[in-house]
Amino acid sequence: MTSQTYRPPTADQIGRAPKVLLHDHLDGGLRPGTIIELAREAGYEALPEQESDKLGLWFREAADSGSLERYLETFAHTCAVMQTRDALFRVAAECAEDLAADGVVYAEVRYAPEQHLESGLTLQEVVEAVNEGFREGERRARADGNRIRVGALLTAMRHAARALEIAELANSYRDSGVVGFDIAGAEAGFPPTRHLDAFEYLKRENNHFTIHAGEAFGLPSIWQALQWCGADRLGHGVRIIDDIEVAEDGSVELGRLAAYVRDKRVPLELCPSSNLQTGAAASIAEHPIGLLRKLHFRATVNTDNRLMSGTSMSREFELLVDAFAYTLDDMQWFTVNAMKSAFIPFDERLAMINDVIKPGYAELKSEWLFK
Numbered sequence: 001m002t003s004q005t006y007r008p009p010t011a012d013q014i015g016r017a018p019k020v021l022l023h024d025h026l027d028g029g030l031r032p033g034t035i036i037e038l039a040r041e042a043g044y045e046a047l048p049e050q051e052s053d054k055l056g057l058w059f060r061e062a063a064d065s066g067s068l069e070r071y072l073e074t075f076a077h078t079c080a081v082m083q084t085r086d087a088l089f090r091v092a093a094e095c096a097e098d099l100a101a102d103g104v105v106y107a108e109v110r111y112a113p114e115q116h117l118e119s120g121l122t123l124q125e126v127v128e129a130v131n132e133g134f135r136e137g138e139r140r141a142r143a144d145g146n147r148i149r150v151g152a153l154l155t156a157m158r159h160a161a162r163a164l165e166i167a168e169l170a171n172s173y174r175d176s177g178v179v180g181f182d183i184a185g186a187e188a189g190f191p192p193t194r195h196l197d198a199f200e201y202l203k204r205e206n207n208h209f210t211i212h213a214g215e216a217f218g219l220p221s222i223w224q225a226l227q228w229c230g231a232d233r234l235g236h237g238v239r240i241i242d243d244i245e246v247a248e249d250g251s252v253e254l255g256r257l258a259a260y261v262r263d264k265r266v267p268l269e270l271c272p273s274s275n276l277q278t279g280a281a282a283s284i285a286e287h288p289i290g291l292l293r294k295l296h297f298r299a300t301v302n303t304d305n306r307l308m309s310g311t312s313m314s315r316e317f318e319l320l321v322d323a324f325a326y327t328l329d330d331m332q333w334f335t336v337n338a339m340k341s342a343f344i345p346f347d348e349r350l351a352m353i354n355d356v357i358k359p360g361y362a363e364l365k366s367e368w369l370f371k
């Protein structure tokens with residue numbers, strides 16, 4: 001065996017590798033057992049299953065519909081049990097704990113405050129409960145020997161009309177735990193420009209935002225998100241592939257928009273498993289991430305909704321390693337891309353890359369020498 005031999009990272013190494021997560025929904029990542037307990041406490045009787053394994057399976061199967069609209073229907077159950085301060089605190093704390101146990105060192109977790117007002121909480125109370133939960137989860141992780149930092153992204157629902165209000169909310173908490181803004185929900189029929197006032201406001205405030213675009217709808221959505229709204233990153237953005245042509249001889253031609261996205265280093269928050277469920281890709285092996293990585297787009301790997309996809313950051317990387325024979329160097333590349341694209345200040349991103357991510361991968365990459 002020479003040092004040139006391909007050594008696929010083992011599942012254990014993938015688990016221990018430092019990982020960075022930019023696209024994860026708080027209401028898409030609850031533990032099934034927690035949903036059942038919270039539903040009992042809240043008197044919510046519409047859960048389709050009462051046993052946690054069965055409930056987890058139900059979410060995965062119900063989300064496996066091939067349509068974003070039907071996929072989104074499953075969130076009615078998670079949002080229903082996230083209506084009190086204690087429930088939000090618990091879900092946020094467990095989220096940080098679960099991510100840290102999976103080797104995630106930095107995460108931006110998003111949710112839509114407007115979906116958590118049914119029991120009388122104010123928008124501010126929602127944000128504060130989630131922030132306190134994240135801090136608690138960070139502390140619990142530390143007690144378990146794991147290190148993680150979690151920032152919140154506030155999402156506005158694109159079918160609703162509260163985007164400016166939520167953008168103002170995000171801005172008012174920018175120094176206390178909220179690192180940016182997003183819009184989510186059904187994409188077809190709800191173009192990003194519908195919320196232009198929110199994006200223009202955030203730009204005037206020198207604040208950061210990402211936009212779900214190019215998931216269920218194609219290039220026009222990506223184009224609007226970037227050129228009309230000024231998004232810093234693209235949530236998914238996977239359909240940028242429609243603007244890339246690969247000829248029979250393997251030569252590649254980028255259209256104007258794809259060239260812009262690559263030239264400007266626009267981060268793509270790719271979510272492979274989620275895309276299989278909503279129909280944006282047929283299999284992991286056929287997922288555009290393979291080509292986008294080869295072409296050096298600023299691609300990142302994300303979970304989207306751990307509950308609905310039955311996934312984790314480690315699992316997403318395991319699937320990619322199987323499909324594309326990725327190495328620890330590839331994993332490091334995706335992870336550094338993600339850290340470069342995070343919404344926290346430059347000096348913190350740099351320290352994360354140089355003092356946490358690179359040493360973590362160096363340690364893993366040298367293990368074969370001592371076997």
Ligand SMILES: O=c1[nH]cnc2c1ncn2[C@H]1C[C@H](O)[C@@H](CO)O1
Pocket residue numbers: 025026027028068072075079110111112115155184185186212215274304305
């Ligand atoms: O992948 C997605 N695309 C669009 N919207 C999504 C996706 N995953 C979750 N959402 C929605 C449903 C949640 O209730 C909301 C806030 O997290 O965001």
Ligand SMILES: [Zn+2]
Pocket residue numbers: 023025184212235304
């Ligand atoms: Zn999403």
